[in-house]
Amino acid sequence: MSTAWETVIGLEIHTQLATTSKIFSGSPTAYGAEPNTQANLVDLGYPGVLPVLNAEVVRMACKFGLAVNARIAPRSVFARKNYFYPDLPKGYQISQYELPIVFDGELQIETAAGDEKRIGITRAHLEEDAGKSVHEGFSQATGIDLNRAGTPLLEIVSEPDLRSASEAIAYMRKIHTIVRYLGISDGNMQEGSFRCDANVSVRPRGQAELGTRTELKNLNSFRFVEKAINYEIERQIDVLEDGGEVVQETRLYDSDKDETRPMRSKEEANDYRYFPDPDLLPVEISEDYIAAVRESLPELPDAKRKRFVDDYGLRPDDAGILILSLPLADFFEATAAATAAAPQVAANWVIGELSAALNRDGVAIADSRIAAGALARLLDRIEDNTISGKIAKEVFEAMWDGEGSADDIIESRGLRQITDSSAIDSVVDAVIAANPGQAAEYRAGKEKLLGFFVGQVMKETQGKANPAQVNEALKRRLKAE
């Protein structure tokens, strides 16, 4: 990619709020229901009905605002965004325009170079989702399912502070983690609970004025966001370097072809004629209310990461992995609290063996086949030298397969580590006696051969000899002769 150009990216993230009922009606919001079984008169836009705002939606928006150090509007206003599409029954979407509920926020991301960078959050506003159009399965017709119509969304708009696809991903992941920590969204991208549009432009490096931007839609995974942005950056640079001009337009990302292409102009209606919705009064939020919401905020990802490093002495990278998922972070803390082993050891096992087993078998951490307390017992047995770390992996797999507790498996399989020094010495002596050539080479200075001897002793003891003791005994015995 040419370094003569600078990329400027702003993201609009639509996050579905995890309420029980819709933003303006008492219909349920459960995912996957039979079509149109969760769409009532208000959702369908019947004449004469009125929207009534869901209190939880307001609380969730405030939680988000406070979590990103934003200002909460004492008074915000719903507006009608007018356009025609079959899955929008009223002919307008209720959204917020001039006075959003949350504005002027920020968060810190870590760049690829490992530096902290501040990303501004322009605003976050409440709106209702539209329904879903189904184009397959009907002859000469489109099917409309309005279950999703009226589902509450928080649209989070960043400043154009992002300078690469990787920064955009880092920002998006951060938002994703925050909304899940706050419990305001499940963040499920497959189900569309967390979606992203990207505004992308390029300009000659050093130029203050922004280039013409395009808006990329249809980005429903972190990988697609990255690929679509990178494709678009290259496309725009090619256009400009060939002496052309970037056209301001909305483009769809096609993941099969890995390219973006313009939407038909007919699908675009950039003239939304916003005006305040007369069916809804301004939302007023008091200082007391904000203070109460602030009290209810959980520990946020950045604070948790810092605490994991400061209090548990974890490596920052490991702390960063654990905090990405709140259940994983909680599992680590429960394990660390219940074991005599060092917290870093607990972190290694949660990030390593446990995460690998969860991924391999497609099991969520909440359904882990090994509880935190059970993992803690296993780590205790490493800590008190009952078993080695290597044998512990075998025990872990057996625990995962439901064979019982760490202690049960160690006993039933006879895995208890050999720590009796006379027993280890006799195996060591036998191994040295069986390999006189290597022993002579070792004594002549080829100390790398120690590993060979350790391997032989471990083989003789089925891996049960204490590795530190074996090393010590080998050095002592080899030197002695």
Place this chain on the structure above:
Amino acid sequence: MSLTKEQVQHIAILARLKLADEQFDDVVAKLSTIVEFVDQLQSAPTDDVVPMAHPLDQAQRLRDDTVTASNERDRLQQNAPAVEAGYYLVPRVIE
């Protein structure tokens, strides 16, 4: 301010209204009188006036986040011109 024919055409497209060519002069003239009427407001001094979002000087009341609606699909779909497999049918939307 008078509207142009192009502006009225644009508004008609946004509003999905089909106007016959011979209707335009009349519609442009009539809409222009409305715009001119509203234009008078531009001369009112509003520098110190907080924009009004709603004529009722009240705040929005909120409802609890509970499900109060039941599934009335069968009844509601009796009003629809065409339904199939629980979906409302509309003329094919070309992607």
